[in-house]
Amino acid sequence: MVSQFVSPDKVRLLGHLKFDFPEGTHAIGRLDNHSEGLLLLTTNKKVTRLLFQGQVPHKRIYLVLVKGLVEAPALHLLRTGITLPGKGHDDYTTLPCDVEIVAPPPNLPPLDPSHTWKVPETWLQITLTEGKFHQVRKMVTTVGHRCKRLIRVAIEDIELGGLAPGAVRELEETDFFRLLHIDNWQ
Structure with a gap:
Protein backbone atom coordinates (compact mmCIF):
# COMPACT_ATOMS: atom_id res chain seq x y z
CA MET A 1 0.00 0.00 0.00
CA VAL A 2 1.17 3.50 -0.76
CA SER A 3 0.90 5.94 2.17
CA GLN A 4 -1.25 8.48 0.35
CA PHE A 5 -4.86 8.91 -0.75
CA VAL A 6 -4.33 9.85 -4.41
CA SER A 7 -1.90 8.49 -7.00
CA PRO A 8 -1.72 8.47 -10.80
CA ASP A 9 -0.48 4.87 -10.56
CA LYS A 10 -2.69 1.83 -10.11
CA VAL A 11 -1.64 1.03 -6.54
CA ARG A 12 -3.43 0.29 -3.28
CA LEU A 13 -4.01 3.54 -1.38
CA LEU A 14 -5.05 4.57 2.12
CA GLY A 15 -8.53 5.32 0.81
CA HIS A 16 -8.94 1.62 0.03
CA LEU A 17 -8.93 0.79 3.76
CA LYS A 18 -12.29 0.01 5.32
CA PHE A 19 -12.40 3.23 7.33
CA ASP A 20 -14.31 6.47 6.84
CA PHE A 21 -11.49 9.03 6.98
CA PRO A 22 -12.54 12.65 7.61
CA GLU A 23 -12.06 15.10 4.74
CA GLY A 24 -8.56 16.58 4.74
CA THR A 25 -6.86 13.55 6.29
CA HIS A 26 -3.19 13.24 5.34
CA ALA A 27 -0.21 11.12 6.35
CA ILE A 28 2.47 12.52 8.66
CA GLY A 29 5.71 11.17 7.30
CA ARG A 30 5.56 8.41 4.75
CA LEU A 31 6.50 4.80 4.47
CA ASP A 32 7.96 3.77 1.13
CA ASN A 33 6.20 0.95 -0.69
CA HIS A 34 8.74 -1.61 0.60
CA SER A 35 8.25 -0.63 4.26
CA GLU A 36 5.52 -1.37 6.75
CA GLY A 37 4.32 -0.36 10.16
CA LEU A 38 3.05 2.71 11.96
CA LEU A 39 1.70 5.55 9.86
CA LEU A 40 0.17 8.59 11.53
CA LEU A 41 -2.79 10.30 9.88
CA THR A 42 -4.33 13.61 10.86
CA THR A 43 -6.45 16.49 9.61
CA ASN A 44 -4.28 19.00 11.53
CA LYS A 45 -1.87 20.54 9.01
CA LYS A 46 0.44 21.86 11.76
CA VAL A 47 1.44 18.39 12.98
CA THR A 48 3.96 17.60 10.24
CA ARG A 49 5.74 20.89 10.80
CA LEU A 50 5.75 20.53 14.59
CA LEU A 51 6.80 16.88 14.55
CA PHE A 52 9.35 16.65 11.74
CA GLN A 53 10.40 20.22 10.98
CA GLY A 54 10.39 21.70 14.46
CA GLN A 55 13.42 22.52 16.59
CA VAL A 56 12.85 19.62 18.99
CA PRO A 57 13.82 16.25 17.46
CA HIS A 58 11.27 13.45 17.72
CA GLU A 156 7.66 9.04 20.07
CA ASP A 157 5.22 7.26 22.45
CA ILE A 158 2.70 6.18 19.82
CA GLU A 159 3.44 2.51 19.24
CA LEU A 160 2.27 0.08 16.59
CA GLY A 161 1.74 -2.63 19.20
CA GLY A 162 -0.44 -5.45 17.95
CA LEU A 163 -2.26 -3.35 15.35
CA ALA A 164 -2.87 -5.56 12.32
CA PRO A 165 -1.75 -4.47 8.83
CA GLY A 166 -4.37 -2.15 7.34
CA ALA A 167 -6.07 -1.59 10.70
CA VAL A 168 -6.81 1.91 12.00
CA ARG A 169 -6.76 3.05 15.63
CA GLU A 170 -8.18 6.45 16.52
CA LEU A 171 -6.75 8.60 19.29
CA GLU A 172 -8.26 11.60 21.01
CA GLU A 173 -6.48 14.77 19.89
CA THR A 174 -5.14 15.53 23.38
CA ASP A 175 -3.73 11.99 23.70
CA PHE A 176 -2.27 12.19 20.18
CA PHE A 177 -0.30 15.36 20.98
CA ARG A 178 0.68 14.19 24.47
CA LEU A 179 2.09 10.90 23.10
CA LEU A 180 3.97 12.79 20.37
CA HIS A 181 5.40 15.25 22.94
CA ILE A 182 4.05 18.24 21.02
CA ASP A 183 3.08 21.08 23.33
CA ASN A 184 2.14 24.11 21.23
CA TRP A 185 -0.26 22.48 18.79
CA GLN A 186 -3.23 24.83 19.04
Missing part, protein backbone atom coordinates in the same frame (compact mmCIF):
# COMPACT_ATOMS: atom_id res chain seq x y z
CA LYS A 59 12.24 9.80 17.77
CA ARG A 60 11.14 7.12 15.35
CA ILE A 61 11.80 3.45 16.09
CA TYR A 62 12.25 0.83 13.38
CA LEU A 63 12.71 -2.93 13.40
CA VAL A 64 15.01 -3.84 10.54
CA LEU A 65 15.75 -7.32 9.23
CA VAL A 66 19.08 -7.41 7.42
CA LYS A 67 20.92 -10.04 5.46
CA GLY A 68 23.96 -11.41 7.32
CA LEU A 69 25.19 -11.24 10.88
CA VAL A 70 25.78 -7.69 12.09
CA GLU A 71 28.99 -7.38 14.08
CA ALA A 72 30.36 -4.75 16.49
CA PRO A 73 32.18 -2.56 13.91
CA ALA A 74 29.00 -2.16 11.83
CA LEU A 75 26.95 -1.39 14.95
CA HIS A 76 29.48 1.27 15.95
CA LEU A 77 29.29 2.94 12.53
CA LEU A 78 25.48 2.90 12.56
CA ARG A 79 25.41 4.39 16.06
CA THR A 80 27.93 7.17 15.44
CA GLY A 81 26.88 8.35 11.99
CA ILE A 82 27.08 7.12 8.43
CA THR A 83 28.01 9.34 5.49
CA LEU A 84 25.45 8.83 2.74
CA PRO A 85 25.62 10.14 -0.81
CA GLY A 86 23.30 13.06 -1.41
CA LYS A 87 22.01 14.61 -4.59
CA GLY A 88 24.86 16.00 -6.64
CA HIS A 89 27.91 16.29 -4.41
CA ASP A 90 26.04 16.98 -1.17
CA ASP A 91 26.95 13.98 0.99
CA TYR A 92 25.12 13.74 4.30
CA THR A 93 26.28 12.28 7.62
CA THR A 94 23.47 10.85 9.72
CA LEU A 95 23.06 11.93 13.32
CA PRO A 96 24.10 9.49 16.02
CA CYS A 97 21.33 7.03 16.81
CA ASP A 98 20.53 4.03 18.99
CA VAL A 99 21.03 0.63 17.36
CA GLU A 100 20.63 -2.73 19.07
CA ILE A 101 20.47 -6.32 17.91
CA VAL A 102 17.08 -7.70 18.98
CA ALA A 103 15.17 -10.97 18.89
CA PRO A 104 12.79 -11.53 15.97
CA PRO A 105 9.42 -9.93 16.72
CA PRO A 106 6.72 -12.47 17.66
CA ASN A 107 3.57 -12.93 15.59
CA LEU A 108 4.93 -11.10 12.56
CA PRO A 109 3.20 -11.92 9.28
CA PRO A 110 5.72 -13.71 7.02
CA LEU A 111 7.48 -12.07 4.13
CA ASP A 112 6.61 -12.99 0.59
CA PRO A 113 8.52 -16.28 0.05
CA SER A 114 10.23 -14.76 -2.99
CA HIS A 115 12.11 -12.41 -0.61
CA THR A 116 13.82 -15.10 1.46
CA TRP A 117 17.53 -15.88 1.45
CA LYS A 118 19.26 -18.96 2.75
CA VAL A 119 21.83 -16.95 4.70
CA PRO A 120 22.00 -15.74 8.30
CA GLU A 121 20.03 -12.64 9.15
CA THR A 122 19.92 -10.11 11.99
CA TRP A 123 17.07 -8.08 13.46
CA LEU A 124 18.04 -4.56 14.50
CA GLN A 125 16.12 -1.95 16.42
CA ILE A 126 17.12 1.50 15.17
CA THR A 127 15.94 4.67 16.90
CA LEU A 128 16.40 7.86 14.86
CA THR A 129 15.53 11.50 15.37
CA GLU A 130 15.69 12.28 11.66
CA GLY A 131 14.21 10.66 8.60
CA LYS A 132 15.90 11.36 5.31
CA PHE A 133 14.79 9.62 2.11
CA HIS A 134 15.34 5.84 2.54
CA GLN A 135 17.79 6.65 5.35
CA VAL A 136 17.56 3.37 7.28
CA ARG A 137 17.95 1.28 4.12
CA LYS A 138 20.93 3.35 3.02
CA MET A 139 22.54 3.16 6.46
CA VAL A 140 22.45 -0.64 6.68
CA THR A 141 23.56 -1.00 3.05
CA THR A 142 26.55 1.28 3.71
CA VAL A 143 27.75 -1.06 6.48
CA GLY A 144 27.39 -4.10 4.20
CA HIS A 145 23.92 -5.46 4.97
CA ARG A 146 20.94 -5.61 2.64
CA CYS A 147 17.64 -4.57 4.20
CA LYS A 148 15.13 -7.41 3.92
CA ARG A 149 12.35 -5.85 5.98
CA LEU A 150 11.70 -2.45 7.54
CA ILE A 151 8.94 -1.89 10.08
CA ARG A 152 8.28 1.45 11.81
CA VAL A 153 7.08 0.43 15.28
CA ALA A 154 6.86 3.81 17.04
CA ILE A 155 6.92 7.57 16.66
Whole structure:
Protein backbone atom coordinates (compact mmCIF):
# COMPACT_ATOMS: atom_id res chain seq x y z
CA MET A 1 0.00 0.00 0.00
CA VAL A 2 1.17 3.50 -0.76
CA SER A 3 0.90 5.94 2.17
CA GLN A 4 -1.25 8.48 0.35
CA PHE A 5 -4.86 8.91 -0.75
CA VAL A 6 -4.33 9.85 -4.41
CA SER A 7 -1.90 8.49 -7.00
CA PRO A 8 -1.72 8.47 -10.80
CA ASP A 9 -0.48 4.87 -10.56
CA LYS A 10 -2.69 1.83 -10.11
CA VAL A 11 -1.64 1.03 -6.54
CA ARG A 12 -3.43 0.29 -3.28
CA LEU A 13 -4.01 3.54 -1.38
CA LEU A 14 -5.05 4.57 2.12
CA GLY A 15 -8.53 5.32 0.81
CA HIS A 16 -8.94 1.62 0.03
CA LEU A 17 -8.93 0.79 3.76
CA LYS A 18 -12.29 0.01 5.32
CA PHE A 19 -12.40 3.23 7.33
CA ASP A 20 -14.31 6.47 6.84
CA PHE A 21 -11.49 9.03 6.98
CA PRO A 22 -12.54 12.65 7.61
CA GLU A 23 -12.06 15.10 4.74
CA GLY A 24 -8.56 16.58 4.74
CA THR A 25 -6.86 13.55 6.29
CA HIS A 26 -3.19 13.24 5.34
CA ALA A 27 -0.21 11.12 6.35
CA ILE A 28 2.47 12.52 8.66
CA GLY A 29 5.71 11.17 7.30
CA ARG A 30 5.56 8.41 4.75
CA LEU A 31 6.50 4.80 4.47
CA ASP A 32 7.96 3.77 1.13
CA ASN A 33 6.20 0.95 -0.69
CA HIS A 34 8.74 -1.61 0.60
CA SER A 35 8.25 -0.63 4.26
CA GLU A 36 5.52 -1.37 6.75
CA GLY A 37 4.32 -0.36 10.16
CA LEU A 38 3.05 2.71 11.96
CA LEU A 39 1.70 5.55 9.86
CA LEU A 40 0.17 8.59 11.53
CA LEU A 41 -2.79 10.30 9.88
CA THR A 42 -4.33 13.61 10.86
CA THR A 43 -6.45 16.49 9.61
CA ASN A 44 -4.28 19.00 11.53
CA LYS A 45 -1.87 20.54 9.01
CA LYS A 46 0.44 21.86 11.76
CA VAL A 47 1.44 18.39 12.98
CA THR A 48 3.96 17.60 10.24
CA ARG A 49 5.74 20.89 10.80
CA LEU A 50 5.75 20.53 14.59
CA LEU A 51 6.80 16.88 14.55
CA PHE A 52 9.35 16.65 11.74
CA GLN A 53 10.40 20.22 10.98
CA GLY A 54 10.39 21.70 14.46
CA GLN A 55 13.42 22.52 16.59
CA VAL A 56 12.85 19.62 18.99
CA PRO A 57 13.82 16.25 17.46
CA HIS A 58 11.27 13.45 17.72
CA LYS A 59 12.24 9.80 17.77
CA ARG A 60 11.14 7.12 15.35
CA ILE A 61 11.80 3.45 16.09
CA TYR A 62 12.25 0.83 13.38
CA LEU A 63 12.71 -2.93 13.40
CA VAL A 64 15.01 -3.84 10.54
CA LEU A 65 15.75 -7.32 9.23
CA VAL A 66 19.08 -7.41 7.42
CA LYS A 67 20.92 -10.04 5.46
CA GLY A 68 23.96 -11.41 7.32
CA LEU A 69 25.19 -11.24 10.88
CA VAL A 70 25.78 -7.69 12.09
CA GLU A 71 28.99 -7.38 14.08
CA ALA A 72 30.36 -4.75 16.49
CA PRO A 73 32.18 -2.56 13.91
CA ALA A 74 29.00 -2.16 11.83
CA LEU A 75 26.95 -1.39 14.95
CA HIS A 76 29.48 1.27 15.95
CA LEU A 77 29.29 2.94 12.53
CA LEU A 78 25.48 2.90 12.56
CA ARG A 79 25.41 4.39 16.06
CA THR A 80 27.93 7.17 15.44
CA GLY A 81 26.88 8.35 11.99
CA ILE A 82 27.08 7.12 8.43
CA THR A 83 28.01 9.34 5.49
CA LEU A 84 25.45 8.83 2.74
CA PRO A 85 25.62 10.14 -0.81
CA GLY A 86 23.30 13.06 -1.41
CA LYS A 87 22.01 14.61 -4.59
CA GLY A 88 24.86 16.00 -6.64
CA HIS A 89 27.91 16.29 -4.41
CA ASP A 90 26.04 16.98 -1.17
CA ASP A 91 26.95 13.98 0.99
CA TYR A 92 25.12 13.74 4.30
CA THR A 93 26.28 12.28 7.62
CA THR A 94 23.47 10.85 9.72
CA LEU A 95 23.06 11.93 13.32
CA PRO A 96 24.10 9.49 16.02
CA CYS A 97 21.33 7.03 16.81
CA ASP A 98 20.53 4.03 18.99
CA VAL A 99 21.03 0.63 17.36
CA GLU A 100 20.63 -2.73 19.07
CA ILE A 101 20.47 -6.32 17.91
CA VAL A 102 17.08 -7.70 18.98
CA ALA A 103 15.17 -10.97 18.89
CA PRO A 104 12.79 -11.53 15.97
CA PRO A 105 9.42 -9.93 16.72
CA PRO A 106 6.72 -12.47 17.66
CA ASN A 107 3.57 -12.93 15.59
CA LEU A 108 4.93 -11.10 12.56
CA PRO A 109 3.20 -11.92 9.28
CA PRO A 110 5.72 -13.71 7.02
CA LEU A 111 7.48 -12.07 4.13
CA ASP A 112 6.61 -12.99 0.59
CA PRO A 113 8.52 -16.28 0.05
CA SER A 114 10.23 -14.76 -2.99
CA HIS A 115 12.11 -12.41 -0.61
CA THR A 116 13.82 -15.10 1.46
CA TRP A 117 17.53 -15.88 1.45
CA LYS A 118 19.26 -18.96 2.75
CA VAL A 119 21.83 -16.95 4.70
CA PRO A 120 22.00 -15.74 8.30
CA GLU A 121 20.03 -12.64 9.15
CA THR A 122 19.92 -10.11 11.99
CA TRP A 123 17.07 -8.08 13.46
CA LEU A 124 18.04 -4.56 14.50
CA GLN A 125 16.12 -1.95 16.42
CA ILE A 126 17.12 1.50 15.17
CA THR A 127 15.94 4.67 16.90
CA LEU A 128 16.40 7.86 14.86
CA THR A 129 15.53 11.50 15.37
CA GLU A 130 15.69 12.28 11.66
CA GLY A 131 14.21 10.66 8.60
CA LYS A 132 15.90 11.36 5.31
CA PHE A 133 14.79 9.62 2.11
CA HIS A 134 15.34 5.84 2.54
CA GLN A 135 17.79 6.65 5.35
CA VAL A 136 17.56 3.37 7.28
CA ARG A 137 17.95 1.28 4.12
CA LYS A 138 20.93 3.35 3.02
CA MET A 139 22.54 3.16 6.46
CA VAL A 140 22.45 -0.64 6.68
CA THR A 141 23.56 -1.00 3.05
CA THR A 142 26.55 1.28 3.71
CA VAL A 143 27.75 -1.06 6.48
CA GLY A 144 27.39 -4.10 4.20
CA HIS A 145 23.92 -5.46 4.97
CA ARG A 146 20.94 -5.61 2.64
CA CYS A 147 17.64 -4.57 4.20
CA LYS A 148 15.13 -7.41 3.92
CA ARG A 149 12.35 -5.85 5.98
CA LEU A 150 11.70 -2.45 7.54
CA ILE A 151 8.94 -1.89 10.08
CA ARG A 152 8.28 1.45 11.81
CA VAL A 153 7.08 0.43 15.28
CA ALA A 154 6.86 3.81 17.04
CA ILE A 155 6.92 7.57 16.66
CA GLU A 156 7.66 9.04 20.07
CA ASP A 157 5.22 7.26 22.45
CA ILE A 158 2.70 6.18 19.82
CA GLU A 159 3.44 2.51 19.24
CA LEU A 160 2.27 0.08 16.59
CA GLY A 161 1.74 -2.63 19.20
CA GLY A 162 -0.44 -5.45 17.95
CA LEU A 163 -2.26 -3.35 15.35
CA ALA A 164 -2.87 -5.56 12.32
CA PRO A 165 -1.75 -4.47 8.83
CA GLY A 166 -4.37 -2.15 7.34
CA ALA A 167 -6.07 -1.59 10.70
CA VAL A 168 -6.81 1.91 12.00
CA ARG A 169 -6.76 3.05 15.63
CA GLU A 170 -8.18 6.45 16.52
CA LEU A 171 -6.75 8.60 19.29
CA GLU A 172 -8.26 11.60 21.01
CA GLU A 173 -6.48 14.77 19.89
CA THR A 174 -5.14 15.53 23.38
CA ASP A 175 -3.73 11.99 23.70
CA PHE A 176 -2.27 12.19 20.18
CA PHE A 177 -0.30 15.36 20.98
CA ARG A 178 0.68 14.19 24.47
CA LEU A 179 2.09 10.90 23.10
CA LEU A 180 3.97 12.79 20.37
CA HIS A 181 5.40 15.25 22.94
CA ILE A 182 4.05 18.24 21.02
CA ASP A 183 3.08 21.08 23.33
CA ASN A 184 2.14 24.11 21.23
CA TRP A 185 -0.26 22.48 18.79
CA GLN A 186 -3.23 24.83 19.04
